[in-house]
Structure formats: C-alpha cells, structure tokens
Amino acid sequence: MATKIPENLKYTKEHEWALVEGKNLTVGITDFAQSSLGDIVYVELPEIGFELKKDDPFGVVESIKSVSDLYSPVSGKVVAINSDLQDAPEKINETAYESWLIKIEMSSEEEVAALLDSNNYKSLCE
Amino acid sequence: MKTSLYEKHVGLNAKIVDFAGWEMPISYTSLKEEILEVRNGCGFFDVSHMGEFFIEGSQACEFMDYLIPADFQVANGKAVYSPLLNHDGKILDDLIAYKLSDQLVMICVNASNIEKDWKWISKIYDDSNFDCKIYNRSSEYSLIAIQGPKSEEFLKNQLGVVEDLDYYGIKKLENSHGNFIVARTGYTGEDGFEVFGGHSEIGLLWDRLITAGVRPCGLGARDTLRVEVCYPLYGHELSENLTPYDCNLKWTVKSKVDYVGKKSLDESTPKYKLVKISLDRGIPREGYKVLSSGQEVGIVTSGTMSPVISKGIALARVERQKTEGVKSYQVEIRGKTYEANYHTKPFINGGHK
Incomplete structure (x- = not known):
C-alpha cells in the first residue's frame, strides 16, 4: 500500500508533516508514521503558550504497544492544540493529514528552509 | 531463528519483530482488531517458538x-x-x-x-x-494456540473431536489430519486450545484455519490479552530475583515433602507483591514509577492500553513493607503524576471453561 505524501507540505526525519502559512506552522504525523505505529490510542499535547525550540519533544502519540515522542520541527510558541484528538486519537489513523496536532507561531521563519520537501521525504520512506 | 510457519506470516504481510532471537509476527493487520477478535470470536497464534x-x-x-x-x-x-x-x-x-x-x-x-x-x-x-x-523435543514441534469463545467450534471442524477436553485437559489426537497433542490451555483468559504437532501437520492446520476464515493474531495481541487477565510473563512479572511469594504465585506452591527450592522458599520472607492498576487518562508502561502518598513504592512490570475497557492498564511490582493495606496508587508518566484505579480482580474476566 503506497503511503500518501502531499506535495504542498513540508516534512521532518521524525515523520511529521508541517503546513507553512506565513509565521504559522501546523504540525501532524505522516501517513507513513500512523501506518507504522498501528492503532493510535492516546495523544498527549502541550499547553497553549508553551515555548519550543527546534527538535524539542512536545508530546507523545501512543499505540497499544508503543510510545513515540513528537519533536518540534521549528522554534516558536504553541498557539493552538487539536484537543479533539484526545478523545478520538484514532482519527490520526483515519486521516493523518487532517488530524493536526499543534500550531506553532515561529520565532524565525528561516528554520522552514531546513525542512524536507515531499520528494526528499519520499526517499526517506523507501 | 524462524518457526516453521514464518513464510506464512511473511505471505500475510505481518509486521515481524525479534522476540528472544525469534522472528515473530507482532500483528497482521490491526492489533486492536486482533485483540477484540479473540475476546469475541476466535483467533489463532503461532507460538512454535515455545x-x-x-x-x-x-x-x-x-x-x-x-x-x-x-x-x-x-x-x-x-x-x-x-x-x-x-x-x-x-x-x-x-x-x-x-x-x-x-x-x-x-x-x-x-x-x-x-x-x-x-x-x-x-x-x-x-x-x-x-x-x-x-x-x-523443542525443535521437532510446532505449536498453534487457537483462542476465543468460538475456538471449540472452529477447531473441531478442522481437527476432530476436541469438545471432550475440560479446561487444562490434554489428549493425543491421531486421525487423517495427522498426530497431534491438543490441550485446552492458553494465555488469553478465553476458552481455547493449544495444538502441538510436527511442522508439516501444523502447517496444514494453519492453512485450514485461514481457509475457514479464522483470524491470525500476533504476539502483540497475545501480550495485551494476557495483561487484561493479569497473567504474569517471565522477564516482566517473574524473574530470578523473585520467589513465587513475591509475585502472587503462592497459590501454585503446594505443601509437599520435598521439591526443588523448598527449603529456601520455606525460609524466605516475601518482599514484593503485584498490584493491578488502571488509568482513566494515559497509559502506564513498563518501567514507570509507582507511587503511594508521594513515596516511590514500585514499578510497572507490564502496561498497555486495553481496547476492551478503553483504559491504560498495568501490573506493578510494589514493596510490601511500604504498601500494607494501601489501595491508593499513582503512576509517574513523563514527570507528571496520575492517580490510578486499584483493582482487586483482573481487568477482564475472560471466558475460559
């Protein structure tokens, strides 16, 4: 089964996706990540206002058998969390690219340049 | 190492992991569905590595x-x-x-x-x-566990008369399908059977169960199923540092004249016990600290999410001295403390005979 990798998004080596809109970055985990994890049963997200540096852990997603840390793709401040996922974590399995986790207001837009594009990410999944 | 059924797992696109040096299927499609199938219907496992x-x-x-x-x-x-x-x-x-x-x-x-x-x-x-x-004779035998409320119905169709076995009963079964040893035992808490046989005969039984529509389940499901009914696992609840009295296995020890370890066991003082706890939010995992009234009293030995009761569940080893009469426990997860529910009975009853 081919993994979905939308071209309009940026990616990280930790199998997260990022949608860049000016200073704001929306973060989720990729289709490849949800498929590798299997049934996701728990999500832990930070508080709004939490300050993150690039590569800082900001939460976890857990399947029945495993715990995976989530890492911030950029530095900035958490401005929104998708609290719907806390009661319905399985949505990440169903629609990985609609089930965003957090939105970050970036402290520097320059870090976006270091994210992977869809082609680079695709080769990471092969 | 690989069991005789390894190629069948690969053919079914199972996720394969290393388990004690064996390349074993952890799940085939969905771990959650495999767990629920065993609780509600019937699933079967390759446990030939035993x-x-x-x-x-x-x-x-x-x-x-x-x-x-x-x-x-x-x-x-x-x-x-x-x-x-x-x-x-x-x-x-x-x-x-x-x-x-x-x-x-x-x-x-x-x-x-x-x-x-x-x-x-x-x-x-x-x-x-x-x-x-x-x-x-470990290398001569393959072993399939078929588990769940419908396992008798499926197994008798594929193997012959098994309904005469009681819980923990065993018999040799020899018929046109081959020579087997069939026992009404398992590791899921449900009714079910373990079928021991030669590699080719067990391979054929595997194929017949697949054709009959029985769901293959991996060791991931098996582990969550056993935690739900609070069965201990060696290397987690049981170890060479513990006596049976340290891990709620006093019931297995009978007073008899002599057996290996009796003298030491008779003189030993139990240090630990296992407790059953669950969380409404969060999942207690192996190695997490267990607290009581702010004091560290033990450690989670096995923890998982139960898809049946939709709670994080765990077995934890706690020090007896610090927990006499204690029913209030907390689990530390990533620096935060979560209040646990204390259970006196297994999380799930299971339907074994």
Whole structure:
C-alpha cells in the first residue's frame, strides 16, 4: 500500500508533516508514521503558550504497544492544540493529514528552509 | 531463528519483530482488531517458538512432582501451571506440565528460556535418581494456540473431536489430519486450545484455519490479552530475583515433602507483591514509577492500553513493607503524576471453561 505524501507540505526525519502559512506552522504525523505505529490510542499535547525550540519533544502519540515522542520541527510558541484528538486519537489513523496536532507561531521563519520537501521525504520512506 | 510457519506470516504481510532471537509476527493487520477478535470470536497464534520437553518412564510423574513446587498429583490427561525454581527458591521460568499418561509428561516452557531450563532440568535429573528419561523435543514441534469463545467450534471442524477436553485437559489426537497433542490451555483468559504437532501437520492446520476464515493474531495481541487477565510473563512479572511469594504465585506452591527450592522458599520472607492498576487518562508502561502518598513504592512490570475497557492498564511490582493495606496508587508518566484505579480482580474476566 503506497503511503500518501502531499506535495504542498513540508516534512521532518521524525515523520511529521508541517503546513507553512506565513509565521504559522501546523504540525501532524505522516501517513507513513500512523501506518507504522498501528492503532493510535492516546495523544498527549502541550499547553497553549508553551515555548519550543527546534527538535524539542512536545508530546507523545501512543499505540497499544508503543510510545513515540513528537519533536518540534521549528522554534516558536504553541498557539493552538487539536484537543479533539484526545478523545478520538484514532482519527490520526483515519486521516493523518487532517488530524493536526499543534500550531506553532515561529520565532524565525528561516528554520522552514531546513525542512524536507515531499520528494526528499519520499526517499526517506523507501 | 524462524518457526516453521514464518513464510506464512511473511505471505500475510505481518509486521515481524525479534522476540528472544525469534522472528515473530507482532500483528497482521490491526492489533486492536486482533485483540477484540479473540475476546469475541476466535483467533489463532503461532507460538512454535515455545519449548517442549518430555519426561518418560515409570517415575516420570514423581520426577515432575519433585521438579516443580505445584502439585502434580493429577489425573491422566490433566495439566498443571507452575513456576520452575532454582535451589534458592527463585523463579527460573514458568511452565505448564501436561500429564499425558502415568509414564509420559510434556512440559511447555518459554522460548527465551529453553536452553536455560533444559540445562537446569538436566542437572536436577542428573543429581536425583528417578526411573525416567528426559528429552528436549523443542525443535521437532510446532505449536498453534487457537483462542476465543468460538475456538471449540472452529477447531473441531478442522481437527476432530476436541469438545471432550475440560479446561487444562490434554489428549493425543491421531486421525487423517495427522498426530497431534491438543490441550485446552492458553494465555488469553478465553476458552481455547493449544495444538502441538510436527511442522508439516501444523502447517496444514494453519492453512485450514485461514481457509475457514479464522483470524491470525500476533504476539502483540497475545501480550495485551494476557495483561487484561493479569497473567504474569517471565522477564516482566517473574524473574530470578523473585520467589513465587513475591509475585502472587503462592497459590501454585503446594505443601509437599520435598521439591526443588523448598527449603529456601520455606525460609524466605516475601518482599514484593503485584498490584493491578488502571488509568482513566494515559497509559502506564513498563518501567514507570509507582507511587503511594508521594513515596516511590514500585514499578510497572507490564502496561498497555486495553481496547476492551478503553483504559491504560498495568501490573506493578510494589514493596510490601511500604504498601500494607494501601489501595491508593499513582503512576509517574513523563514527570507528571496520575492517580490510578486499584483493582482487586483482573481487568477482564475472560471466558475460559
């Protein structure tokens, strides 16, 4: 089964996706990540206002058998969390690219340049 | 190492992981669906990596009764669960001993402990004087566990008469499908059977179960199923640092004249106990700290999410001295403390006979 990798998004080596809109970055985990994890049963997200540096852990997603840390793709401040996922974590399995986790207001837009594009990410999944 | 059914797992696109040196399927499609299938219908597992030892001879049962602390004075065609102890009364493994006849006993042991157990049992055999022989036939046997409320119905269609077996019953079954040893045992808490046989016969049984629409389930489901019914696992709840009294296995120890480890066990003072806890939010995982009134009292030994009760559930080893009468526990997860529910009974009853 081919993994979905939308071209309009940026990616990280930790199998997260990022949608860049000016200073704001929306973060989720990729289709490849949800498929590798299997049934996701728990999500832990930070508080709004939490300050993150690039590569800082900001939460976890857990399947029945495993715990995976989530890492911030950029530095900035958490401005929104998708609290719907806390009661319905399985949505990440169903629609990985609609089930965003957090939105970050970036402290520097320059870090976006270091994210992977869809082609680079695709080769990471092969 | 690979079991005789390995290629079948690969053909079914199973996720394969290393388990004690064995390449085993952790799940086939969805772990959650596999768990629910065993609770509500029927699923089957390749557990061929487990070990099979045989004791044969006029004193086979006497040797068995000396080897384990559990009572082996049982009828022919019955099985007994027991820890295997060293002379210090500490747990080397846990096993099921099956009395096939007055002169033939089969022991099924954990895959990770086959060599250690065989060495130990051989030593006990050499140091004692029972009229019997012992054999390690682990490499000659494959093993399928078929588990769930519908397992009797499916298995009798594929294998022949099995409905005459009671819980923990065992018999030899020889018919046109081959020669098998069938026991009404398992590790899920549900009704079910374990079928031991030669590699080709078990391979054919696997194919027939697949054709009949029975769902193959991986070791991931098996682990969550056993935690839901609070069965211990060697290397997690049980270890060589613990006696049966440290891990709620006092019920397996019978007062008899002598058995391996008896002297030490009789003189030992239990230090730990296992408790059952659940969380409404969060999942307690192995290694997480367990607290009571702010004090660290123990550690999670197995933890998972139960898809049946939709809670994080765990077995935890706590120090007896610090927890006498205590029913209030907390679990520390990534620096935060979560209040736990205390359970006196297993998280799920299971429907075994």
